[in-house]
Amino acid sequence: MAQLTMIQAINQALAQALDQDPAVIVFGEDVGKNGGVFRATDQLQARFGEQRVVDTPLSESAIIGSAIGLAVNGMKPVAEIQFMGFLYPAMDQLASQASRLRFRSAGRYALPLVVRAPFGGGVRTPELHADSLEALFTHTPGLKVVIPSSAYDAKGLLLQAIDDPDPVLFAEPMKLYRAIKEEVPEAPYRIPLGQARVVREGRDATVLTWGAPVWLVHKLAGQLQQERGISLEVIDLRSLIPLDEETIMHSVSKTGRALVVHEAVKTGGFGAELASRIMEKVFLYLHAPVMRVTGYDTPYPVPQVEDEWLPHEERILQAVHELLDY
């Protein structure tokens, strides 16, 4: 089995999807000759030709809008939006159009389209490149929102997303693209959407997270176990819609404590959704309120202060401390 980075795993998944199904078409800005600004589509145009791996004009709304038309007419579009913040100009097509086509057509049209978009902080990008906008899309009925945190998951989830008959936003944490190498099987495989991954089992509290913070939380959980005998259960949600409520509620009712860690701003973030679901479902098991460590309610800040703005080690430790001592 080969050791791959996340970006290599994504590249392999795209190649296999293109290879297996002539309906798959990959397109977006700079995805062709340049192979994508992160090289996710490296060599794909050389291998599959300009009809299947297409450099589009600089037109996010046209990219998503045309993906809708492609999908209703028998293709399986996999569109790349260069950075998640650039979904704003395509908001109309994605949030008000793609998401509700099935509803509008009373089930006549399914929309098997995937929108890939890098996002997330700690990479020192210019403005609007790092923003975590997942809550905008979980608040949009009709879309699925998938966020891998490992190379293995990225490949399996992406292949599954491409198979899925509904529109999927596949949000890729930029910081993890090259940060880790993992064993990734060469043969295509699929990971069902809506199954969280228990990264680490524990007794004392449950940490719910996704994307880049998964690794930070996992590391901290190891330290806490070693240094203080605290046992955290760490859950990578992997997809927010569909949400694996069963795994979450099972874990929280076992530990009695829940902490949500996400990079997106706090107010109206998906952490708020998780907290209220936990309240609805397992309130009587709780020994402490559900807590959150998130980005602050400012626009994503400039490079000089982003490390402090993002959920960092000390903030997470403090929250675990408060949760356990409540």
Add this chain to the structure above:
Amino acid sequence: MGICEAGLVQVLNEDGRVVGEQPQNLSDAQLKDLYRRMQWARLFDQRAVRLQRQGRIGTYAPLEGQEAAQVGSSYVLEKGDWLFPTYRDLAACFNFGLSYTSALLYTMGHLEGGRLEEGYNLFPISIMIATQLPQAVGAAWASKLKQDGRVALVYFGDGATSKGDFHEALNLASVLKAPVVFFCQNNQWAISVPLSKQTGHTVIADKAQGYGLPGVRVDGNDVLAVCQVAKEAVERARRGEGPTLIEALTYRLGPHTTADDPTRYRPAEELEQWKQQRDPLRRFRLFLEREGLWSEHEEEQSAAEFKTVMDEALKKAEQTPRSQLHQAFDYVYTNPPQDLLRQKEEVLSWTQRKGSVSWHN
């Protein structure tokens, strides 16, 4: 692509010889000033790229090759006019009052890097493509309503012409007869996508027709031609006759940004041709030397002067204290909600505790 094709306004040819209408309105001192601004823009750019390589500033978008387009067009503005730049338009911004220190702080990822000089109507640099076009129309519209005689000049690239905002802005400006000048620097590449994949047409200036406004195509590496064309468009706007679309045909000699590798997508011969034969500085310098207005001595003296100014600006930027996260909270709302102020307090208390308590010890 022939650079002398029909419809392209040119004053100087590639050897710096006058082929168009000789500019009447520029004095010798102004001609020298124009050149010096282009030279300084290039020197700043080259220095910035080196600073990025040394890790002293962050990602930077080089403007080398586009000096004439930016300097020539911004030169004709008056102080109270409006300028809407992108990340690649620092030469225009400098002309318009942006300090080198501010530009450096911006690329250093400093919170204050976004603060522009008071008294200049310079809009923050646009990172999102084409968003600034409708915004410039709005500023121009306000000037029209206020009858203050101001004009808005908005910069964008060829890639931006694919965005809905470009089309919506041209359409709205035309309907309103807004005093705005749309200035496209067609450097022929949008990261790795060449013009032929950006639009099915070859002439961006022609797009004006569909919206009922004049479109002008100018040799963007000919500073005198750019100056001329921009001046006419600005005067037209000021007279209340409405918007103009200018397409300045130019070329980006460097990478898209310091994080980009243009050898992956751009033919080396194309680059060489533009570098050797169409350099905007070379062309204008040849002209000035022939007119007896510039010499090797002046070139060196001016470069030395720039170095002093730049060293000073860099020193100032590097001595500026690093941004603190708590400052970010002051820029979110004019009147921040209580909840945000509580978050600011939390950040401040983290700053105070830093180093003293580490809970996991």
